[in-house]
Amino acid sequence: MTTLLHTQGLAAQRGERLLFRGLNLTLQPGEVVWLRGRNGRGKTSLLRILAGLSTPAEGSVSLQGLDGDAPSSPRDSASRGDLLYIAHANALKDDLSAAEALEFLARVHGHLPSSQSILAALTRLGVAGHAQAPVRTLSQGQRRRVALARLALGSQSRIWLLDEPFDALDDAGVNALNGLLSEHAQQGGAALLTSHQALILKDPLPRVVHLDTDAS
Amino acid sequence: MRALFVAVLMRDMRLAARRRIESLLPLVFFVVAVSLFPLGVGPEPQTLRLIAPGVVWVCALLASMLSVNSLYATDHADGSLEQMLLAPHHPVVIASAKALSHWLITGLPLMITAPVIGLLFDLSSATLATLVVGLLLGTPILSLLGGLGAALTLGLRSGGMLLILIVLPLATPALIFGAGAAATVETGLSASGHLSLLGALLIATAVGAPWATAAALRISTE
Numbered sequence: 330m331t332t333l334l335h336t337q338g339l340a341a342q343r344g345e346r347l348l349f350r351g352l353n354l355t356l357q358p359g360e361v362v363w364l365r366g367r368n369g370r371g372k373t374s375l376l377r378i379l380a381g382l383s384t385p386a387e388g389s390v391s392l393q394g395l396d397g398d399a400p401s402s403p404r405d406s407a408s409r410g411d412l413l414y415i416a417h418a419n420a421l422k423d424d425l426s427a428a429e430a431l432e433f434l435a436r437v438h439g440h441l442p443s444s445q446s447i448l449a450a451l452t453r454l455g456v457a458g459h460a461q462a463p464v465r466t467l468s469q470g471q472r473r474r475v476a477l478a479r480l481a482l483g484s485q486s487r488i489w490l491l492d493e494p495f496d497a498l499d500d501a502g503v504n505a506l507n508g509l510l511s512e513h514a515q516q517g518g519a520a521l522l523t524s525h526q527a528l529i530l531k532d533p534l535p536r537v538v539h540l541d542t543d544a545s
Numbered sequence: 546m547r548a549l550f551v552a553v554l555m556r557d558m559r560l561a562a563r564r565r566i567e568s569l570l571p572l573v574f575f576v577v578a579v580s581l582f583p584l585g586v587g588p589e590p591q592t593l594r595l596i597a598p599g600v601v602w603v604c605a606l607l608a609s610m611l612s613v614n615s616l617y618a619t620d621h622a623d624g625s626l627e628q629m630l631l632a633p634h635h636p637v638v639i640a641s642a643k644a645l646s647h648w649l650i651t652g653l654p655l656m657i658t659a660p661v662i663g664l665l666f667d668l669s670s671a672t673l674a675t676l677v678v679g680l681l682l683g684t685p686i687l688s689l690l691g692g693l694g695a696a697l698t699l700g701l702r703s704g705g706m707l708l709i710l711i712v713l714p715l716a717t718p719a720l721i722f723g724a725g726a727a728a729t730v731e732t733g734l735s736a737s738g739h740l741s742l743l744g745a746l747l748i749a750t751a752v753g754a755p756w757a758t759a760a761a762l763r764i765s766t767e
Binding site: 436 | 548553563622629631767
């Protein structure tokens, strides 16, 4: 099987401080990678580099193109559709309803979801009852669920980059997200996520990557 | 590309409609600031007629600058801006949509209110018409430059003040030709020269500013 994403000698810098260097990471289809490391080790910086939001201090990221196309970098607009990055911030507007906020995020990434698929995605995460409620009235956990409902929208992105997706989720929310991760892996996608809570994902068993050991 | 532009524009319009009071504040500021001048300068119609175009333009400029501060700041704070930059199109699309939404929310109402303000200052109908045409060409320039300033000062602590200091010098040509156009009509000359230059300024800004804003957004979110 081909590699979906691959980094070569990646280094990240924050101000004067080197967070990590010489990081070689690969993402294979069907795997979930759990990125671990102490606070301030550069987990978020790594995800932002992979998503194409920041430039690495050294090294390169290449994404395997579809149908044997030449590998591309996350900065190329053509490869953007292949990546789905959910940051620590939920990117939901307080004054929009949950359904509107989710629809906007999908539209920005080039999808035109029907209102049924929006509702189905919210149902999957157990927040369908709040679809018409303004985001401002939702709790932290509910907001997280709405943000994660993007994963249930059936996007074509093969690589999921999730920054602390389990943050603020209760048990039901954790189960819903685990279900989505399993499904995504079965369909040949890959996910890279950070979490300070232990992952209870059984299928597939997450592969652990420690940033602490890679740091100089 | 059009879908992204429309999505950003529609969302901003919807947000403005939900926060109606907040969206109207620049307009209220404009009206209040303009009406302070007759009180401060004195009620002589001759003087008022002379200063009116300049007063309207300066107040429109300040109203635009005060409202442009939050153009990207809230999106930056809640992570929406990051997600928009991850869209499969160049960020220039976002910069253009944001500038247009700012103009629709602040520039257009200012332009519509200007004739009423002009009547307060006893302007002739020809001068009023020129003032409105000038604002039609000029307020988009203010929104475009304001967007650039907002992107450059994103995430800075005293961003609001810095933004005004960055954008005001860039906006002075628009101010000179916009206020100048109405002033020339008041003295009985044709304003077409001033308005042509203002139009040229608008074209140059519309072509250049969104690209600069896009680059600034990239740097600010790095």
